[in-house]
Amino acid sequence: MTLLITVIAAAVCTVIWYKNAPDDKFKVSTLCFMFWGASLMWFVDAVFEYAELKAAYFTPAPEDMLNDTFLGLSVIALALVIWIAILLIKDPKKVLRKDK
């Protein structure tokens, strides 16, 4: 579930980035890289888990699924916070660091 949520977030971010490309003023590409990087890593983790559990991998316990959903949403929230921090530090619109 975490992998699924992260892949969806990565796809949405990529579409937003592509819509504005080549302009990347708001550093959406950073968010894309973060989500795609995590998606690839969790995909590898999922493949290893599938090799171990076989078909049982696709029928998780409801409690585990709920926990994974919360984790996926928390991961998105964390990535957004990191992205906002990067955006404010870089300050592309020069709102926080106006040249005098």
Added chain:
Amino acid sequence: MACFIVPAAEAIVVTVAEKALEKKNSSAQVKLPAGEEKTEQVSKTGFVSKLKWLRNLLWGGCILLTFEHLWHGEIVPWFPFLTAAGDPVAKSEMLHEMATVGVTMAIVVTVAWIIMVAVSTAVEKKNAASKRAREK
């Protein structure tokens, strides 16, 4: 358990390499012909910016995976930081996971980056060729 440590180590190496290349490129000076003293800076190569893609993929993935490990209680904010490091059996399991899952994660991310670089280079070459054809 601690699979993200392998891509994190790769991320550190890539960041160091990228900074070194950036420094080398920015400090590279080209002497003008005919004994002129004036020098000019060489523009950044595309490779450094492409290396940033790999850096961002690795760091981004590692940060989010670190959070996942914190969530599952596999990392703690006190020494030895990894809960598995305290128990010898869990420790060997952790090292096995790092050697299998961790290494595969690093390889998969790097292969994805190589594909991105190859596609981007091919597109750049195609665009340059069509631009040259239009100019003729």
